[in-house]
Amino acid sequence: MLEAYGSALAYLFGNPSSFLLIIFSVIWGIAFGSVPGLTGIVGVALLIPFTFVFDPTAGLLLLSGVYVGSTFGGSISAILFNTPGSPEAACTALDGYPMAKKGQAGKALGIALASSAIGGIFGTIVLMLLAPPMAQFALNFGPAEYFALAVLGITAISAIGGGSILKGLVAGLLGLGIATVGLDPITGTERYTFGNLSLLTGISFVPAIIGTFALAEVLQRAGEKTSTAEVITDVSTKLPSMKEFMETRFTLLRSSSIGAVIGALPGVGATTAAFISYSEAVRWSKRPQDFGTGVAEGIAAPESANNSAVGGSMIPLLALGIPGSATTAVMLGGLTIHGIIPGPLLMETNTQLVYTVFIGMFIANILMLIFGIRAARYFALVLKAPYALVGPAIVVLCMTGVYALNSNIVDVGVMLAMGAFGFLLRKLRYPIASFVIGLVLGPIAERSLRQGLVISDYDYWDFVSRPITAVLLIASLLSLIYGFYGQWKRHRQDRGSPAATG
Amino acid sequence: MLSLKITTIAAVVAGMSIAAPAALAEDYPSRTIEVIHSYGPGGGTDRFVRAVAVPFEEISGQSMVPISIQGGGGMPAFANFQQRRVDGYTLMAISPDQIIAHALGRISMDAFQPLARVQYDQGMIVVPADSPFQTIEEFIAHARENPGDLTVGITGAAGFDDTVMGLWNIETGAEVTTVPFGSSEMVSNTLGGQVDAMHEEYGPARGLIDSGDMRPLVVFSDERLPVLPDVPTAVELGYDVTLGRWRAFAMPADADPAHVETLYGLISEAVASDAYQEVQEQAALQFRSELLDPEEFQAFIEEEIEVYTRVLDALGLLN
Incomplete structure (x- = not known):
């Protein structure tokens, strides 16, 4: 292994231009991640033709650097405009935007950046040290395990809620319900499409998220009477202090671990990792009711998890030739064009390539931190502009971003409808977080439950008695009871002391 | 439209009807x-x-x-x-x-x-290395005795893969149950032994075949693949499954x-x-x-x- 790193370092120093490539790719990635509608996948796909002029190693360095940068980039627009630039940043908006709205945009961006870098480096280290065993471990995850994992994430709805258990459940069920629109994952039957063929593949996630988050927010603020006073006069671009940051260390560790494991599972990636670790952050928090109002853990959890998932999703790609995410699937296509056959033999036959990419990703994460710190301060200044200017700009950004994603005009309609729907949810004080968790994890739970039942020939006992499944499901049940109990207790306390209401 | 008419008339007058399409084609694509x-x-x-x-x-x-x-x-x-x-x-x-x-x-x-x-x-039926089935004959024999018992991972529901395996079921009578996945989950579930086999093309599967982690049993084509000379085609076994x-x-x-x-x-x-x-x-x-x-x-x-x-x-x- 040392020899492999030696040859990788020899490659990097023998080709000083590769450092320039990494710098370029991180900046390119941050840009693509932060502009809604561009996303990291497009950033990677656009660069593939340019990799032809490089050798495969330099090409893969370029692509993985973009992947690293774009995963952080999405958080910038999520925090500043409540408009997640890419799906994996959707979860960051839940607490990032409320914090920015409080005038602490700099702090929110700083937490996102530092968590991204820590998560990213964590994921890369796991990739470096544990790729083959992690890939083997991930193979133990069949449909039953995916189902249990999704259920565990969904049960966090019981702990969110912001006051009303009922409203939390209703919002969660609405999310699960909307996720069932489209073709049935097993039989291919149309469901709730009402004959509209454009809904065959369901309500697309990004338009739905941008509608419920960004557009609904603009609508709400437009309806507020105090809109003239809505200018955030005190925009602090101050980054979080070391002390503030250290308070999130357990969240960071937990979320980075979740990110690396979920990233390594094929078919689920950074977005799922972000939401599950957000769920866990809520569950383990002493003050779960504060989530959604701009707490540091609510930013640290999804950002460290989604960046850690970047390293994680490279594990099955490099160790087995199976892409762990949509972006790595595009990278796999790029590798094939270079004549490299992805598969279990890749790590043995292309040692230099694999280990150079390991080091490259490490460097990319550090570079992200350096560029990000300066960028965060400037980005945060945008909020000093009056909302009367920023609001309409966000609407334009939503429309173009959603259209650019798939060049599909139906998506714009979905975004507008979901904007109205999200506005309604806010007005009636239903928790958006519960709704989105249902929307993200619902399809995974449904699909894997159905797959698992087909495999076990509809034997439910065979399904739940698998060790990993059983452990995860029992944990879900306990957390469900604990979550409801906690809410019920808070509810009683609030009643007992009138001062605490509000 | 007008110019087209004039050209046509001119062409007819000149008695050279080939000239018109040739003239049109010349500046296409521009x-x-x-x-x-x-x-x-x-x-x-x-x-x-x-x-x-x-x-x-x-x-x-x-x-x-x-x-x-x-x-x-x-x-x-x-x-x-x-x-x-x-x-x-x-x-x-x-x-x-x-x-x-x-x-x-x-x-x-x-x-x-x-x-x-x-x-x-061309697609193939591929099994993981530790599968009990060494040949397609064993696979078919088991499927005939236990219809629907064998699960085959496919990509997408009611799409191309389902049609190929549906044709396989009709042609061979060796009925298998398809389980739709996303493409990468299909591979990991087959490698991990959650399903018995998968339907996949040679290109994406070759890395795992070369490393010995997966074994192709049959190719859906008229002729054997030169890279897999020992793997029979469905056609030579007497089943007309060549959809690709x-x-x-x-x-x-x-x-x-x-x-x-x-x-x-x-x-x-x-x-x-x-x-x-x-x-x-x-x-x-x-x-x-x-x-x-x-x-x-x-x-x-x-x-x-x-x-x-x-x-x-x-x-x-x-x-």
């Missing part, structure tokens, strides 16, 4: 050709269009760009294709997915003027015949180039990717429609 498809950027179809586009540009001097319109089961892409002007600059990259959408009554293949079928892949994923270009139904001819000429030249052939070989798509001209392709589409409709009907998906 700008970028756009190829609509319903798959993601960087996916198999996107790469296919780009691979043809490189030599195409060298030969014709005009570029060819893929336009990815995703989602909605390919419907938005098809709608966009139909809304555009029929001027010879809009193509669509089509595959068995369009045949299935036609069979299901969602679109009509009559909307297309077939242009060129370029790639033609193909990638092709189509124009709108009322495209100018002269444009069809010119464009087919350019594409066939591009496909024959070393640049394209190299990309095709790296994706392991060279084994039966015979180029079909518009007429042959039309006949091929008709056969495909017949087979897909028959299988989808047997699967109970047509109503």
